[in-house]
Amino acid sequence: MNDNGEKSYFKFSLPDVLEIGSSNYSSESKWIYDKKNSAIILLVDNRMLKGSNKISKITSKEIELENKSGKIKFKKVTTNDTNDTNYRNKKVTTNDTNGTNYRNKKVKANATKIEKLDFTKEAIEELLNKKYADGNIYDELYKTDISWLTNGAKINYLKNINFLKYKHSIPIANFGIFSTEELITKVSYDENDNKVQFENIFGRIQTRYNEEDNIFFPLENLDLYNVVSEKTVKVPAGTFTCKVIESQDSDKKIRYYMINNRPGIYAKIIIEKEEFGKTQYEMYELTEINSEYKKQNNSEAIGEWLLLTTNGSKSYNTTEFEIIDDGRLFVNNASGGTFDSWTSEKEKKVILLKLGGGKDIQKLNIKMLSNGKMKLENEEIQYLFTKWNNQLVEKNNKNSKLLGVWKITNEASVQCEALYFSDDNNFYEIGNIGSTLETSYPQPRGTWMHDAKNSTIIFESKDGQSSFVGEFQITKSDEKSLILNNNSIVFEKVEIGK
Secondary structure (H helix, E strand, O other): OOOOOOOEEEEEEOOOEEEEEEOOEEEEEEEEEEOOOOEEEEEOOOOOOOEEEEEEEEOOOEEEEEEOOEEEEEEEEEOOOOOOOOOOOOEEEEEOOOOOOOOOOOOOOOOOOOOOOOOOHHHHHHHHHHHOOOOOHHHOHHHOOOHHHOHHHHHHHHOOEEEEEEEEEEEEOOOOEEEEEEEEEEEEEEOOOOEEEEEEEOOOEEEEEOOOOOOOOOOOOOOOEEEEEEEEEEEOOEEEEEEEEEEEOOOEEEEEEEEOOOOOOEEEEEEEEEEOOEEEEEEEEEEEEEEOOOOOOOOOOOEEEEEEEEOOEOOOOOEEEEEOOOOEEEEEEOOEEEEEEEEEEHHHOEEEEEEOOOOEEEEEEEEEEEOOEEEEEOOOOEEEEEEOOHHHHHHHHHOOOOOEEEEEOOOOOOOOOEEEEOOOOEEEEEOOOOOEOHHHOOEEEEEEEEEOOOOEEEEEOOOOOOOOOEEEEEEEEOOOEEEEOOOOEEEEEEOOEO
């Protein structure tokens, strides 16, 4: 450690250059090998290392030096590339001192990579102005389905969390390695005030209570931000589906990875800020969620599902189920989203759904769980689900030949003349086809997905107005024609202007 108690890194280069680095300090000094006395002379400011240090032990992996202050152990570290400028496998030694016997903890090569924040505030503003011509750019997250939006849902989840652990990483300049520390945030719940309190938030904020109008709690609200994408992120605590948020103020850029189904918990945070003409970079990665929730073992059932039929019948409104690995069940339909719970008896192939706050308990046998389909049933009820999430929809529709306007050519029992499949994965009903798409007045109805594996098209709609809800079998499909459900609905492709 250096004089401030921080872990330091040393790089010895020929003929006599010694580079020293820590999380917030770097310097260059000299070193001399004293062969006669089997010692290394360090021309440094550090009072514990300054001067002659006798080599008491040296191997390919470690060096032990001894001087008047005591013993100092160094571990050799092979670093990894950490950014696009390519740190090349440099050999680095690090010391960690403790008391008079300066023992070193084992240092592992850190494979963390710098994830550059190459956006600007001006670019965010321009993008948002294009997205929202009406100027209502402040509610960017409200246009998504993330569970962070409801303060009640956030409290109900966080009140069962005990603490969070994060790995805080800062790159050591010129070394190609990260200095890391563990941060623990305690989470507590005040039942009388119905508030959640975070203590020691990322080592920066001592205490903060949840606020009704702060989506980003436990961090501060953002005035200007962009929802960049939805991404599956792997961190030491697990793999999570996250909304990726980018923002910038006068001197700081940030990228948040907000876990969709764990409101109030970030999988990863990256911060870049300018200080004294230099760019300072730091990253926080979630390493543990300690909670009262019990991890469930039926990994095949875990995920996001769309309910296709109940007892063989479709509904006018689709319902989404997310079976979460901590025993929570998120049900989202036309009435909104609610969190319930579930448990699994994997050996018996049974799932227990506790709906309506535990008032409606359904013990269901798993009759099918393959090819993206799940069938649950008991003597009274049968549910058929299909795998359903934004990334799966995007992937399946990417190479689909269904994009465009399709006119219905037979006497089908539907309430429109045509369907428009858009490249943003939404589908629209058209009452009367005009000369252009704009004059055809397409009405948004929901999301569509082409399931090539099962040769179906799946329509997700919660407005109760669409004729297209649930799963439709593709009888025939080519560039000019589309037939669904054994000739019950026949389409032909039509070309109209935008």
